[in-house]
Amino acid sequence: MNCEIKVGSVTxxxxxxxxxxxxxxxxxxxxxxxxxxxxxxxxxxxVDYNDCDAAKSLLYKNGIRILGVTER
Known part of the structure; x- marks a missing residue:
């Protein structure tokens, strides 16, 4: 199972x-x-589903805006 984290730009x-x-x-x-x-x-x-929470937290703490998350 994977976690897709939407971000606003390629950068x-x-x-x-x-x-x-x-x-x-x-x-x-x-x-x-x-x-x-x-x-x-x-x-x-x-990212892998097991890393989803850690990934979201790291992105947020480092100023990368998350537009949405989908788990598949």
Whole structure:
């Protein structure tokens, strides 16, 4: 099971992925196929479900705005 964390831009997605790697979390950055108007540029950072809470906390504490989270 995975956790998809929506961020507003490719820059935030890349910064977030780099940050998560530094803390031992393996992220994958991808583009949302059909972003809605509230999705910004439409990028997500995907992490393992078990790392979801830690990833959200790290992103928030480091100023990366989270637009939504989907667990799949």
């Amino acid at each position: 935030n997605a890349q910064r977030g992925a780099k940050l998560l790697r530094r803390y031992g979390i393996k992220p994958a950055v991808s583009r949302i196929e059909n972003p809605t108007p509230g999705d910004g540029c439409g990028f997500v950072i995907t």
